[in-house]
Amino acid sequence: xxxxxxxxxxxxxEKALRCSGxxxxxxxxxxxxxxxxxxxxxxxxxxxxGEIIGEIRDFRSKAGKPFSxxxxxxxxxxxxxxxxxxxxxxxxxxxxxxxxxxxRNRKVWCCTDRECGFVIFDSLAGHLFTEEEKRALVEGxxxxxxxxxxxxxxxxxxxxxxxxxxxxTRFVFPEEDTDExxxxxxxxxxxxxxxx
Ligand SMILES: [Zn+2]
Ligand SMILES: [Zn+2]
Numbered sequence: 001x002x003x004x005x006x007x008x009x010x011x012x013x014e015k016a017l018r019c020s021g022x023x024x025x026x027x028x029x030x031x032x033x034x035x036x037x038x039x040x041x042x043x044x045x046x047x048x049x050g051e052i053i054g055e056i057r058d059f060r061s062k063a064g065k066p067f068s069x070x071x072x073x074x075x076x077x078x079x080x081x082x083x084x085x086x087x088x089x090x091x092x093x094x095x096x097x098x099x100x101x102x103x104r105n106r107k108v109w110c111c112t113d114r115e116c117g118f119v120i121f122d123s124l125a126g127h128l129f130t131e132e133e134k135r136a137l138v139e140g141x142x143x144x145x146x147x148x149x150x151x152x153x154x155x156x157x158x159x160x161x162x163x164x165x166x167x168x169t170r171f172v173f174p175e176e177d178t179d180e181x182x183x184x185x186x187x188x189x190x191x192x193x194x195x196x
Contacts, residue, residue: 004050004077005077006024006026006028015031030079036059037060047071048073055070056069095112098113111167116167117167120163125157137162140163141162146160149171160174
């Protein structure tokens with residue numbers, strides 16, 4: 001196997017797989033043990049090929065706390081943990097508007113393309129979306145009825161939610177509910193405008 005940084009041969013020492021070019025300043029090293037997990041030959045090989053390995057479930061933090069993560073080599077050839085937020089980019093969920101990858105964290109799910117506009121905030125009108133609800137929205141499903149929405153006037157209301165053409169969440173009201181005008185509650189866009 002050759003060093004992914006400088007191309008020289010890698011040598012297996014007692015503690016690590018190192019670049020034989022270390023005298024010339026190449027610091028590429030893959031430690032045999034990372035955070036308590038002993039890397040297999042296969043895992044080291046995959047890392048060097050540039051793959052993200054794992055999920056590895058027997059890591060331990062310095063404080064001794066067990067944790068799971070995937071592992072990859074960064075641009076400098078250092079092993080770094082990949083936690084779910086980052087890994088989400090690779091799990092195949094596609095933006096319902098443009099089809100690009102989506103970015104997810106606790107506060108917001110949005111398109112990796114900033115021009116696109118697709119966004120789901122973690123809560124809407126007082127309702128906290130569950131993971132399943134957000135996934136369904138991404139898949140283009142209308143979700144609901146959700147009955148714990150609260151309007152800015154403090155009135156509780158029931159509505160369905162879907163992703164509109166502009167990539168934003170929008171309410172869809174049950175047909176029999178005539179005193180609620182859909183456009184008045186047309187999602188985050190309108191709420192923001194109204195507040196200005
Ligand atoms: Zn090297
Ligand atoms: Zn998009």
